[in-house]
Amino acid sequence: MKKIIVLTGAGISAESGISTFRDSNGLWEQHRIEDVATFDAWRRNPDLVLEFYNQRRKQLYEVKPNAGHSALVKLEKKFDVQIITQNVDDLHEQAGSSQVLHLHGELKKVRSTVDENLVYTLEGWELKKGDKCEKGSQLRPHIVWFGEAVPMIATAQKLSAEADIYIVIGTSLNVYPAAGLVYYVKKGTPVYLIDPHAEMLPDVKNLTVLSETAGKGVPKLVKQLLAQGKG
Secondary structure (H helix, E strand, C coil): CCEEEEEECHHHHHCCCCCCCCCCCCHHHHCCHHHHCCHHHHHHCHHHHHHHHHHHHHHHCCCCCCHHHHHHHHHHHCCEEEEEECCCCCHHHHHCCCCEEECCEEEEEEEECCCCCCEEECCCCCCCCCCECCCCCEEEEEECCCCCCCCCHHHHHHHHHCCCEEEEECCCCCCCCHHHHHHHCCCCCCEEEECCCCCCCCCCCCEEEECCCHHHHHHHHHHHHHHCCCC
């Protein structure tokens, strides 16, 4: 069975109503990165950081997967599909995708501030000051903040190198190290880039660009791949 690796960014969730970071009216226009998405911000003003992620978590409970998410699930009928997502929402899982690797953490999870291996699923949308892990330390969002290491990047690089087909959806390919994953794909592997603002990548061969939203472009590509034959 052929292996399809899918790299997704904020664009695939935008049509579900999740605010994107870098577009106009995105989250970072309302908040400075330095104030809400770094460890220094957490030390300086944990109340603001908690509120920022509480509001994002609350929003996540109000939205649903869109046609882009749902179309990717259909690929599992004929292919071994692994999704690598830069998103911290769980819309891929809600849609039914069975293999999802989160590069930048998960919004519905929290972790200990003294032991990063103590990760918990949060009940509800609100994480409060005074919510502690079993070792008595304050819980923080289970998010990879700017300036922090990306623990799953090596796994994502390995998966990218194993791809028989590689699909990039809804990402500007500006945020590293995730943006570099496409360069781990084997020479000759078909690469598809779906994004309304997509541009050709001069160093990526065998590239097909679909300048469409995920909701339109992903179902089209999935239909095409399923029609091509066996996985």
